[in-house]
Amino acid sequence: MISRRISRKVENDDYRRLARYIRAADHGDEKSLMSWCAGCWAGDDYELAIREVADTQALNTRTTREKTYHLIVSFRPEDEAKLTPEMLKEIELEFAKALGFEEHQRHCGVHKNTNNLHMHMAYNMIHPEKLARHEPFRDYHIRDRVCRELERRFGLAIDNGRSVESTEPKRTPVAATVEAQTGQQSFDGYVKERRVSLLEALGQAAGWQQVHAAFARYGLEIRPHGNGLVIKDRNGRHAIKASSLDRSLSMGNLVRRFGAYVPPDQAKEHNPEDERYTAKPVQREPNRSALYEEYQAGVATRKAALENLNTRAQTELEAVRIRWDLERQKISREFFGRHRFELLKIARLHDAEHRLQTRKRIYTARETIRQATPYATWTDFLRWKAGLGNETALAILRSKKQLVEPESKAPRHGQREEIQEKWLKEQLDIATSTGVSSQTRRGLLAVTKARELADLEASMGGKQLFSDFTSSIDTKGTVFIRLASGGAIRDTGKQITYSAHDAAAREAALLFAQAKWGKALRNKGNILSPLGRNANEKGLISESREK
Structure with missing residues (x-):
């Protein structure tokens, strides 16, 4: 147990x-x-x-x-x-x-x-x-x-538990889970595997530069973080607390021994490295070399294709942003009053629709890349090869002590975009409808946005802040949203007020405001409003840029 x-x-x-x-x-x-x-x-x-x-x-x-x-x-x-x-x-x-x-x-x-x-x-x-x-x-x-x-x-089987007397550092639960899920060594495991060699080298060090040289041999560096020290991957972003490797590596102990922290020499060649962290497989199967080389080649191809696609996505989305920024500027120059406000609102919705269609094309291309290389981790690669009948991959999988499954199912790819597209069409229908007062139209748009947030929450499986909410609209177009938690949100169009003592209402109101106006918000007490000289127009423009 x-x-x-x-x-x-x-x-x-x-x-x-x-x-x-x-x-x-x-x-x-x-x-x-x-x-x-x-x-x-x-x-x-x-x-x-x-x-x-x-x-x-x-x-x-x-x-x-x-x-x-x-x-x-x-x-x-x-x-x-x-x-x-x-x-x-x-x-x-x-x-x-x-x-x-x-x-x-x-x-x-x-x-x-x-x-x-x-x-x-x-x-x-x-x-x-x-x-x-x-x-x-x-x-x-x-x-x-x-x-x-x-x-x-x-009368159950006896498991080896944690030894209180043991001084050997153990992998953190997160690192152990990463290794079990991916089949590749975690950064935490890589550093702790070299603990003895690092401590021996540090025992002979006379100053901070010798300390840096000892860590650099393994592609590592030690640097301040907060009030302590971390051991960081010299060639990446992985890091662990230095004291988790050994208590002698705490900031206090090293400062007492070597004086105030001194950073390493700027030139990397001053501290050459003999090896570096590469997330190698944790299995010791003797026939894995050819498979691992195939896995690395496939991952490199997939990574390069996805990076190129991300660059293309940024270029296309920037072009959409520029186009609709110019369109809004044209509307602001040529129209005045309430008519300009309504046209800006419709332009914002078309902008969001255009961006959504662009993202859907990118997602389709991304899915094609993922299907061509249907793995991102060593374990996924082994499962894929085993499914194709590769006996060596199956043997490596069976050599693992445990395969850990993720706690919850990931949302279906592209599901978020489908939900957004559905509600964007609804909002466009409302915004361009005739015979409806502007107050009623504004209220209906707000309620539609809340329904969209509820659908998105349900698809993601996270906090259900908007589930089972009820709404009403008064004669002035003010929208009242009552949450299942008991809190309430009040949207007047220019500002959003929420129940001050309800944490769920505050979080829901912030999500609702960001969906309407973007992240550029003013929060005063329990009142949210968009930043800018003209709250309505600036809010609309900031929302058009928010994803």
Whole structure:
């Protein structure tokens, strides 16, 4: 039995999405064997409990960190027959007690979509009564201890856990996942594989230039970042914390030893390198060389073709922007008053339609390139070759200990453009309609934009801020959008007001304003408006440039 915490950035922390994934598990060949919730007033009502957790998290407005703790516990294949629903629930409860989440709300489920049966647990880190955020201290040691205790209690196979006494640095969970998904060595693994040689060279260093020379031999450099140091790929953008390799490489320890940090000599030839990070395959299959050379050649061809296509896309989109900028300037010179405003609005919609058609052509060309070289990682290449009957590729795949699948299904390519095209046509019909007052037309356009955002959210599978919203338009054309979270957005045409104490309403209002006016926004209190001398015209122009 092994456990792993899945970390998320604050902007990607979405309890609703995670809980529904745990229960539905409806992507690919996923199979959800069982799911349940605990610690909620909603009892066994899974969906109502999700809303209860979301409401609880919204009440804590102080923390700036994530509010969801996602834990995965994986079992050996030989243990699957021993595990009963009662045992799985008891295992989850023991983890909740040890991590301090026994009184917290949580949603759990058991999945069988890999060779290993595994259990997902989503814990609300906000206490339902105290509303304080709980972060387990050194949770990896706690989880490791619980795994060993539960293995003995239930007679499960014993896994090698984290050794507290071991001084050898381990790969980070993210690096381990990258290696499992791609079949290629992570930068974190590359650096830690050379730990002994680096520390021996640093032990003989007398100053910062000798330190830089030691790292440069392996295509690395050490440089300040924030209050500490990072080890960076000399020929790329990969980097890890220096102290994660060894505590002696912290800023304080090196400054005490060598004095204030001194950057390396500017000329790279002063510090030649013997090797560099190349994301080589992690498998040791002796017959892989020819396959790997074929993979590298294919990836290089694909990369060059995509770079050329990106250059073409930038050129074509810039031409569209210039054309419609000139068109708007012409309208501004030749027309006045409300008529000019209406023509600018229609021009903006045609501009967006033209850009969308250009992007669709580029996406079609990009898809052709991807189909010609249907792989981007070593693992994808091996799967492709194995599907064509290559026995060596199949043997390399089987030599891997574990293949990790992504947590969620990526949206279908081009789906976003299809949604945008659908709603652009709707907006053009509204903008060019006759017999409708300008106030009503403006209100209908705003509601249509909200519906477009709701469709885009549903297709991307992220936060559902606009799902199930309701709207109304008053006689002045002011639009009221009421969100499922309870918050509201009010659009007068010149400014957008949102519920001040509702985090979901604030985020939704910002997305709505950016869709209308672009990123050039003025945010004062709970009021959003476009920047520029003339709010209406400047807002329209900035929106026409926003993708």
